[in-house]
Amino acid sequence: MSELVLRNLLIYEQFSDVNKYVTSYVYAMDMLIDTPEDVAILVKSKVLTNLSSSNENAANMINGLVKFVSIPDFFYDQQWKDMDAYYNSYWPNTLAGLKGKYFNNPWNVIALIGALVLFALTVVQTFFTIKAANATNVTK
Known part of the structure; x- marks a missing residue:
């Protein structure tokens, strides 16, 4: 999706009484992406498709989308907690280090x-x- 479409969907969700699915998704992507290297990893693992000219442009776009957006209900809260618990557990870190x-x-x-x-x-x-x-x- 282009930045314009995402911004319009975010604004629509903010000013209407609908579930904030797109806002939650963009917020989750913002938590995952901080640098162009993060975009490259997500593109390599086929989680994200980068149609912009560079990974840096994609990272800047994602990081700028939710700058002034309020997120009252984060729909991926439980999945995020589960993922964080798995990531911080002993065996995945040990196996990744050995690998x-x-x-x-x-x-x-x-x-x-x-x-x-x-x-x-x-x-x-x-x-x-x-x-x-x-x-x-x-x-x-």
Whole structure:
């Protein structure tokens, strides 16, 4: 949507007695987008389609849309709280850190799988060696 259409929808919702869906959506986008890099990430993950000339223009447009708009009922409040709780939980942060630090290359993943297979084979070999040793000690 163009900036003009969004501004007109925001004004319509502000001055009429309708649910503020567009206002809530634009407010949520404003909370997600602060920099051109944020726009690039959202475009890459196909959450947002950027039809403007640059990511900086899109970020400035989104950040300027809700500057003077009041938001009495944020419709995405529960989803936002759920997303924030998930983002701040232990496992997603730990897995993202491991992925960024250790598994940023497919060869690292292949090496890990190979090491796990070798470890499993070593454990099986040790088990059968001990079992065979116990079997020979029992017969003597």
